[in-house]
Every structure is written in structure tokens, then in C-alpha cells.
Amino acid sequence: MGMMNMSLRAERDHPLFIRDCFSKIHNNLNLLFPVVMAALLLVRVNQVQAQAGIELENVRAEVEYGVGVTFLAGIKASIPIQQASIVIFNDTEGVTYAQPIQIDPQGRAEYRFDVRQNPLRPFSTLSWYYEFTLADGTTIQSDAYDVRYDDNRFTWQTLESGTIVVHWYDGDAEFGEAAMDVAQVGLQSIGRIVPIDLTQPVDVFIYASKDDLRATLETGGESWVAGQAHPALGVVTAVVTPGAGQVISMEQRIPHEIMHVMLYRSVAEGYNNVPVWLREGVATLAEINPSSDYDLALMDAVSQNRLIPLSDLCASFPAADGEAFLAYAESRSFTDYLLRTYGEARLLGLASAYADGLDCESGPERTFGVPLSQLEQDWRESALGQNSPAAPLQDALPYLVLLCLILLIPLIAVLSTIRKKGNPHGPETFVRK
Structure with a gap:
């Protein structure tokens, strides 16, 4: 026992033991420091709020899709408020609105943001906070809040799997499960062309009819549109009517729209500079069960010598139904030709070149060494047999x-x-x- 005590004392006196003790104390302090600072910060915030004499209750926003967003709050102040205002920030468009608000005798404040006068993109996010000027001249800013401008005309059912979220209002639970299955399989198809990025959610809203969808379209709402992507928001919409043909519609439309989101996440802010023919080309290639009418429309156009020049499909597609479908067919065939000829890495490199700001004609020159016009000629000869002997x-x-x-x-x-x-x-x- 005495030898054990002597050994223990010797170990405690050893420099390595002393250094180890100090190291443990230092590590414990490092762990405690954030907790202590957070507690002090919380006390300080509470003190500031108490000194300011402003308390907000029941802060919320009520969305009426297509009409507006109503911002409500209960406000208590121990010092008279001389002036109050609400500051609303449109995160998607980068636009800020600042408006004075009135506080009634019961301490309630209400402000209505009219989307008919201030157009708001569907599914975008609004952030807001309040500013107060007190009678003693003190200016106080509240915490920030946010709300998403969702289409709440319908009672949505929701199914989640990881960061994929499917929403539908017409159809049973099996309908939603089928849509989720298609989304998952579609990601595999998409992954063969561009990288999959699910660090942020992807919301899939399924509408039962084109009429229901039309109110969410950013374009003119052409009759042939059966889906749309909001890539920066991570939101896609698609028309799928419950019934016998629902799976085919899902397989064509859901992967198509999700591809737009994945391409956006690959090239980031330069996405809108990517030509429409390339954006829609990769999207149609992502379809699990593509329409056989693509090839029929393409061959018919070749036989009648009425192919649309790719240079005309850089900025937009035709509005007419038949011409628009031909534009999709051409984009799909040409993008497939590029994919088979150069591979997915260089195809993504082409998208990046466009995202960097190169124009439609010169983008392929940096990536493949030939301009778009030459690539189009090669595609017509090789894939379509046009202009060959x-x-x-x-x-x-x-x-x-x-x-x-x-x-x-x-x-x-x-x-x-x-x-x-x-x-x-x-x-x-x-x-x-």
C-alpha cells in the first residue's frame, strides 16, 4: 500500500502528468467557453429588450395566394412609440419594401402586401422585420421572420424522403408514393448527366390539371406547358392527373423538372445564361419514359426540311404548340449527340462555359474547339442523315x-x-x- 502511494505521488510529480492535467483543464474550459458566452449573450439580449421596452407577440404572416400576404403582430411598449414601420425583403428578387404601419390601441399591427401591385414569384420567400422609433429618440429593430409564398388554394398532402418533398392534392396516398418513387429513380437518370446535389430541399408540387397549374407559371401560360421549374428556389411543378396514365406522366415530367434544379446547382448563378436548347436538352434526356413523338416530330421535320436552327433556340422556344414540341425534340437529339460524342464531363463543361458568360455560338468553341454552327452541321449529318451524300x-x-x-x-x-x-x-x- 505504501509503495502504491509512493508510486502515485511520483506519478503526480512527473512533468508529463502535470502537463496532462493542464491540458485537460484547458480542454474543459474550451468546452465551457461557448456555453458561458451564450448565456452572457442571452442575458445581454434580455437586458436590451427590457431596456428598449418593446415586446412582440403572435408575429405571423397569412398568405392568400394570388391576392397578398398579411403581416400581423402584437406589440407591447413601456415607452411610447413615435413611429413604426415594416421592412419586407424579397429574397428571390433582392427587392426591399419599407412601409409605415399603424398600431391600434390594443397594440395590434397589421400590414397587407398586395401581390397584384407588387408581383411575387410563386414559392419565393419573403423576410420581414419591424423598426420602431421611441419617444426618447431610441431606434429599435426587431428580429427577422420569413414566410414562403406557397400556393395555398389547395389542401396539400405531403410525403418526404430525405430532402425530396412531394406535395399533391388530388389522389390517394399511393399516388404520392408513386410520385416519390419516380423522383428517386429520376435522380439516378439525372446523375448520369450532372452531379446530384441534395444539400437543400427539392419540393415537387403536383397539379391535377393545366388550368390549376397556370396560375403559378412565370411565362405567358402557353396551353402546352405541363410543368415548370423554379431552380433557384428548389421547387418544381408538374401536371399529373390521377388515373391509368399517371405513372407515364410522372416519369416524363417529374425527372424533367428536377433536372433543371440539379443543373442550376451545378452552374449556380450563371444558369440563366445557359441556352434554352441545352437546359431543355438535358431535361428531356432525364425523362424515364420519353415520348416516342420526339423522334416522329424530328424525322417529319427533316423530311420536310423545316428544322429550327439551333441559334433560334438559344434564348427561348416558340410559343406555338407544334413548333415548341419540335424545339424540344431537336434539343433532346442534339444534346444526346453531344453527350455520346464528348461525354458527360465535357457536356457539363459546356454548360459551365455558358454560365461564365460566353454567347450561344462561341460556348462550344471553348469546350469542344468548334462553334455551335459547325456542331449543328455535324449533328444534322451524323444523327439525322441530313446534308450527307x-x-x-x-x-x-x-x-x-x-x-x-x-x-x-x-x-x-x-x-x-x-x-x-x-x-x-x-x-x-x-x-x-
């Missing part, structure tokens, strides 16, 4: 057939006449003896 013959084939018929019929008549003159008794029968 056999193309003129293919175009002239119907006329050649007609010419042959015109020449052949008189020739047959002449031969028939000659045979009749050579054998006036009619045909002979050859009999082997």
Missing part, C-alpha cells in the same frame, strides 16, 4: 419513283403491241417432248 437521293426518291412510273407505263404498252404483232394467233404454249 445520300440525302439528296433520299429527298428525290418520291420524284424518281413517279418518273419511273411515267416512263414504264408507255414502255409496257409498246412491248405488248410488238408481241401481238409478232404472234397474231395469241400466245404459244411450250411443250416439252
Whole structure:
């Protein structure tokens, strides 16, 4: 026992033991420091609020989609308030609105933000806070709050899986599960072309009809639109009517729109500079069950020599239904040609080149060494057989057939006449003896 005590004392006196003790004390202080500072900060905040004499209660925002957002708060002040205002910040557009507000005798403040006068993008976020000037000249700013301008015309059902959130209002639970399954499979399809980034949520809102969807469209609301992406917001919308064909619609539309979000997250703020033909090209390639009409529309346009030049599809697509569908078909075929020829890494490099600010014609020159016009010519020859040596013959084939018929019929008549003159008794029968 005495030897053990001596050993323990010797160990305690050892420099390494002393250093270890100091190290443990230092580590414990490091752990306690944030807690202590947070407590002190909380005390300080409470003291500031108490000194300011302002207390906010029941702060909230009520959304009426298509009409406006109403901001409400209960305000208690121990010192008379000389002036009050609300500051609203549109996070999506980077626009700030500051308006004076009135506080009634019961301490209630209400401000109505009219989206008909101040257009607000669907599903965007509004942040707001209050500013007060007290009778003694003190200026106080409240905490900030936020609300998302969701389409609340419907009673949405919601299903979450990780950061993928599916919303629908028409259809049962199995409908929502089917949509979630398609979204997950769609991510696998998307991942073959661009990286998957799910660090932020992706909300999928499914509408039962195009009429219901139209109120959320940022464009003119063309009749053929069956979905739209809000890439910066991480929100996509799609029309899927519950019923026998719902899975096919899901497989075409949900991955298509999610691809826009993933492409945005790959190229960030330069997304809007990426040509429409490339954005829609990769989106159509992400579709799990693409429409067979893409190829039919493309071949029909080739045969009639009415392909839309890709330079016309850089900024926008045609508004007319048929021309718009052809634009999608061309974009899909051309992007697929680039993907097969150069691979996904260089295709993403092309998107990045455009995102960096290069124009539609010169973007491919930095990535592939050839301008867009040359790539288009190569695609037409290689993928569509247009402008190849056999193309003129293919175009002239119907006329050649007609010419042959015109020449052949008189020739047959002449031969028939000659045979009749050579054998006036009619045909002979050859009999082997």
C-alpha cells in the first residue's frame, strides 16, 4: 500500500502528468467557453429588450395566394412609440419594401402586401422585420421572420424522403408514393448527366390539371406547358392527373423538372445564361419514359426540311404548340449527340462555359474547339442523315419513283403491241417432248 502511494505521488510529480492535467483543464474550459458566452449573450439580449421596452407577440404572416400576404403582430411598449414601420425583403428578387404601419390601441399591427401591385414569384420567400422609433429618440429593430409564398388554394398532402418533398392534392396516398418513387429513380437518370446535389430541399408540387397549374407559371401560360421549374428556389411543378396514365406522366415530367434544379446547382448563378436548347436538352434526356413523338416530330421535320436552327433556340422556344414540341425534340437529339460524342464531363463543361458568360455560338468553341454552327452541321449529318451524300437521293426518291412510273407505263404498252404483232394467233404454249 505504501509503495502504491509512493508510486502515485511520483506519478503526480512527473512533468508529463502535470502537463496532462493542464491540458485537460484547458480542454474543459474550451468546452465551457461557448456555453458561458451564450448565456452572457442571452442575458445581454434580455437586458436590451427590457431596456428598449418593446415586446412582440403572435408575429405571423397569412398568405392568400394570388391576392397578398398579411403581416400581423402584437406589440407591447413601456415607452411610447413615435413611429413604426415594416421592412419586407424579397429574397428571390433582392427587392426591399419599407412601409409605415399603424398600431391600434390594443397594440395590434397589421400590414397587407398586395401581390397584384407588387408581383411575387410563386414559392419565393419573403423576410420581414419591424423598426420602431421611441419617444426618447431610441431606434429599435426587431428580429427577422420569413414566410414562403406557397400556393395555398389547395389542401396539400405531403410525403418526404430525405430532402425530396412531394406535395399533391388530388389522389390517394399511393399516388404520392408513386410520385416519390419516380423522383428517386429520376435522380439516378439525372446523375448520369450532372452531379446530384441534395444539400437543400427539392419540393415537387403536383397539379391535377393545366388550368390549376397556370396560375403559378412565370411565362405567358402557353396551353402546352405541363410543368415548370423554379431552380433557384428548389421547387418544381408538374401536371399529373390521377388515373391509368399517371405513372407515364410522372416519369416524363417529374425527372424533367428536377433536372433543371440539379443543373442550376451545378452552374449556380450563371444558369440563366445557359441556352434554352441545352437546359431543355438535358431535361428531356432525364425523362424515364420519353415520348416516342420526339423522334416522329424530328424525322417529319427533316423530311420536310423545316428544322429550327439551333441559334433560334438559344434564348427561348416558340410559343406555338407544334413548333415548341419540335424545339424540344431537336434539343433532346442534339444534346444526346453531344453527350455520346464528348461525354458527360465535357457536356457539363459546356454548360459551365455558358454560365461564365460566353454567347450561344462561341460556348462550344471553348469546350469542344468548334462553334455551335459547325456542331449543328455535324449533328444534322451524323444523327439525322441530313446534308450527307445520300440525302439528296433520299429527298428525290418520291420524284424518281413517279418518273419511273411515267416512263414504264408507255414502255409496257409498246412491248405488248410488238408481241401481238409478232404472234397474231395469241400466245404459244411450250411443250416439252
